[in-house]
Amino acid sequence: MIEADGAGRTFTVRRRVVHAVRDLSFRVAAGEFVACLGPNGAGKSTTIKMLTGILTPTSGRIRVAGLDPSRRRTALARRIGVVFGQRTTLWWDLPLRDSLELIRLLYKVDRKVFRERLDEMCDLLDLGGFLATPVRQLSLGQRMRGDITAALLHDPAVLVLDEPTIGLDVVSKAEVRDFLRRRCAERGTTVLLTTHDLSDVERLCRRVLLIDHGRLAFDGTLDGLRATAPGATSIEEVVTDLYLRSRTTPRTPPPAPRPTPDGPSGTA
Numbered sequence: 001m002i003e004a005d006g007a008g009r010t011f012t013v014r015r016r017v018v019h020a021v022r023d024l025s026f027r028v029a030a031g032e033f034v035a036c037l038g039p040n041g042a043g044k045s046t047t048i049k050m051l052t053g054i055l056t057p058t059s060g061r062i063r064v065a066g067l068d069p070s071r072r073r074t075a076l077a078r079r080i081g082v083v084f085g086q087r088t089t090l091w092w093d094l095p096l097r098d099s100l101e102l103i104r105l106l107y108k109v110d111r112k113v114f115r116e117r118l119d120e121m122c123d124l125l126d127l128g129g130f131l132a133t134p135v136r137q138l139s140l141g142q143r144m145r146g147d148i149t150a151a152l153l154h155d156p157a158v159l160v161l162d163e164p165t166i167g168l169d170v171v172s173k174a175e176v177r178d179f180l181r182r183r184c185a186e187r188g189t190t191v192l193l194t195t196h197d198l199s200d201v202e203r204l205c206r207r208v209l210l211i212d213h214g215r216l217a218f219d220g221t222l223d224g225l226r227a228t229a230p231g232a233t234s235i236e237e238v239v240t241d242l243y244l245r246s247r248t249t250p251r252t253p254p255p256a257p258r259p260t261p262d263g264p265s266g267t268a
């Protein structure tokens with residue numbers, strides 16, 4: 001359902017080339033719920049932007065739901081839902097209900113189907129009390145429920161979640177996670193979750209992709225990830241250990257010593 005084959009993305013900043021993502025290859029099958037982890041600046045957002053068609057890869061190939069995201073953005077929009085925890089896709093000044101109605105029109109969701117889905121979301125995410133409230137007046141937890149509803153109204157096959165529980169209190173977090181787990185399992189939705197909250201990962205995902213310095217550093221089960229640090233007592237310790245090790249790894253290989261008539265130099 002999600003395929004990356006040697007995908008890479010560079011940016012040129014003041015004539016310097018930044019390799020945000022390099023040679024990324026992985027596959028996510030239909031119905032999998034996969035976490036994407038990595039330290040700050042590892043390349044997670046760049047990866048998500050390539051998967052959702054916001055950025056075009058500068059090398060390699062990406063397919064989501066059988067489509068090239070950057071070339072088929074409109075077609076992809078019908079098959080994918082995206083939640084950016086730090087940004088809203090809703091209309092700030094409109095009541096939540098009107099924002100959702102606009103999304104219904106954009107995605108051409110049948111009015112009756114929309115009403116059924118919205119009723120279901122109201123039950124599961126307890127939206128009823130604030131559907132008439134302008135988005136700018138919603139609490140973070142309410143806004144996040146609205147954003148998740150907006151991402152699922154067209155029943156996408158693929159859901160990309162970028163820090164969907166950031167800033168939520170423990171109860172709201174548990175409710176949002178519970179909803180996502182049940183709803184995505186019922187519908188067979190394929191989910192890629194990016195987060196720094198490891199309890200999200202433990203509760204939702206069996207498989208983890210770890211991106212480090214723009215490369216795929218680990219692809220396996222959560223148990224496999226734990227096995228990389230046998231002495232660690234929690235997933236936080238495992239990941240802390242990995243991230244600390246990554247800080248001591250150079251981002252790019254050091255330049256090869258330049259040969260001189262007397263032999264290699266630059267090592268003294």
Ligand SMILES: Nc1ncnc2c1ncn2[C@@H]1O[C@H](COP(=O)(O)OP(=O)(O)OP(=O)(O)O)[C@@H](O)[C@H]1O
Nearest residue numbers: 011013018020038039040041042043044045046047
């Ligand atoms: N538009 C851009 N122009 C230049 N460099 C960029 C751009 N976007 C990202 N980068 C660089 O690419 C690298 C990866 O950034 P990215 O935002 O993908 O990391 P991240 O894993 O999402 O980090 P975080 O967890 O902090 O959000 C960083 O070195 C970043 O500075």
